Amino acid sequence: MLLQWNKYAQRLSDKGHKIMEALLLINDPKLEGTTIKHELPNEGSAIDFESGKLELLGYLRGKLHNHDITIEVIVNENISSRKAFTPQDRYNRLNEINPSLELLRKTFDLDF
Incomplete structure (x- = not known):
């Protein structure tokens, strides 16, 4: 899952979507069952991430051949990049x- 996550971030970088790429690479997501938990440093980042989440979810579901995958965003003001x-x-x-x-x-x- 992490490999596909990073490939998607690179794909965004190649297209010039640097903000979404940075949000994906802030830290490594955690996989718990079919839920991907991704921590972001503030509410503004979470809002930006939500705008590209559906495309990411579609990409991951297709590449991982698992349509039960969901992404949960956790806002943690204490994490550092x-x-x-x-x-x-x-x-x-x-x-x-x-x-x-x-x-x-x-x-x-x-x-x-």
């Missing part, structure tokens, strides 16, 4: 997603 601004931050974020990245970096003696 996990944006990576420096090369070190980007590397750390990617290493969280795929720990094999460290092995690749060491094997080929790579820097950031």
